[in-house]
Amino acid sequence: MKDRMTIEPIQNWFPEIERPLIISGPCSAETEEQLISTCQQLAATGEVDVLRAGIWKPRTRPNNFEGVGSIGLKWLQKAKELTGLRTAVEVANIKHVYEALKHGVDILWIGARTTVNPFSVQEIADALQGVDATVLVKNPINADLELWIGAIERIHKAGVRKIGAIHRGFSKYGESKFRNAPQWQIPIELKRRLPEIAMICDPSHICGNREMLAEISQEAMDLNFDGLMIESHRTPDQALSDAKQQVTPDRLAEITKGLVLRKDKAESNGSPSPIDLMRSQIDQFDSEILTLLSSRMEVAKNIGKYKKENNVTILQPERWNQILQSSIEKGQNKGLSEEFIEKYLKAVHQESINHQNVVMNIE
Structure with missing residues (x-):
């Protein structure tokens, strides 16, 4: 890269939060009652730092549930007031950015479908000019590291310094036990090239099922990721989107409490360890x-x-x-x-x- 980016380390974003940062909430905000109830249950576990909810949900095929729209931001804002937790939503265009910021959303994330389109990312970057925002960029659908870095660069050029990356796996043709193959070597290379960037793993979209969430979450911790984004719903099997990969707040807490956190480096007494x-x-x-x-x-x-x-x-x-x-x-x-x-x-x-x-x- 020609110019080294100045990225604020995640430890400075929310100093009171210890690693790992846990972002959780339903794939989609469906009703006010569903969202508030789920968020309160998550807060009660004491394991969650940031509440997430899908507000706008573009789907692969039309005629599926595509989110409730901006009204869901009011519900999320209420959940924030009731729990005291920060909030995060996905944005895909300039309108989403303005609406999210107007409703006090703390973290914006750019989804995989948006990251692949430099025009869309630039539109979001333009909307963030002069804004003290925290932005997470998901990897593009395909395993294209340069496209991922390009999206991060566009956000950085808008003056945003609290930037993180979300690893949610990559689309792969043919049968696989993963919804999106992790291909860990790609986020590892991103971290090598951008050492300061916060790395968040999204096991929900990597797995596509709730059975493998604990395994992939632990693997992310073993690779020194800074946090996890895991989808949670009060009644996962009744969710209107991505039901199979969501877990109850209680199960979310079991997963996070079971994580083994390892040290960055082995201790040394001066001689070779x-x-x-x-x-x-x-x-x-x-x-x-x-x-x-x-x-x-x-x-x-x-x-x-x-x-x-x-x-x-x-x-x-x-x-x-x-x-x-x-x-x-x-x-x-x-x-x-x-x-x-x-x-x-x-x-x-x-x-x-x-x-x-x-x-x-x-x-």
């Missing part, structure tokens, strides 16, 4: 792997020369399939997942093709 020694081993292995990969590419170049001299195509599908299947079996026998082996080999194979392509096209 066990983890330092193991990291040195990892560094050595990584160095050896890179050396082996470099040697492998030299062989790939020689294969490219042979193919050029004998007028043979670079891609040999039958050979590639044999390598892939054989390596997956070997990898699994050594405790490596099929997904990892496939991703690794595809990357190595593509790099080999690139090297051979250069050789094949040298005059």
Whole structure:
């Protein structure tokens, strides 16, 4: 990135709140009574820091429940007054921003469907010029890190400094146990490139079911995320949207109370700790792997020369399939997942093709 962003750390947003920040509430505000009741139950657990509710709910298909609209903000404002908790809502356009701010909403978040559209994000950014707002940006639907960072940059250029990112997983074609595959490497890379940014995990949208929420919440904590956004409804099975992934306030409290919070760093007495020694081993292995990969590419170049001299195509599908299947079996026998082996080999194979392509096209 050309210019380093100045982002205010989450510890300064709400100093009285300890990690993790817990944002919870119904997927949708359905009625005033439903929203107030759910929020009061959540507040009573003592586990929730911020109340959330979907006010405008664009759905994939029309004729589904798409939210109650601005009237829901009045209900959320009342819930804030009754519980003393802060509030958060999703905004998708300039009208949403103005309405939310008018009703005293503390945190605005930009949804995945909006993050994918720079025009929409810019509209929201323009509406936030000169406003002391707290804004969370969900990852785009597809696994596009640059698009995610671009949305954050637009909000930052509007003068907003309290910016966080919400990881809600990524759309994936085909069957999966997740509603949206977590692909943890992407938020990890975002954090590497923007170390100050607050990272919030949205297990509800990653899982798409309530059974896996505790598992994914713990994984987020193990990766040092700053908080969680989990959907909660007083009667989840009767919810008008995303019923399967919502939990009761009591279950929400069980999940959050069961989290194991780990330290950022291992304590040291000045001498190398066990983890330092193991990291040195990892560094050595990584160095050896890179050396082996470099040697492998030299062989790939020689294969490219042979193919050029004998007028043979670079891609040999039958050979590639044999390598892939054989390596997956070997990898699994050594405790490596099929997904990892496939991703690794595809990357190595593509790099080999690139090297051979250069050789094949040298005059």
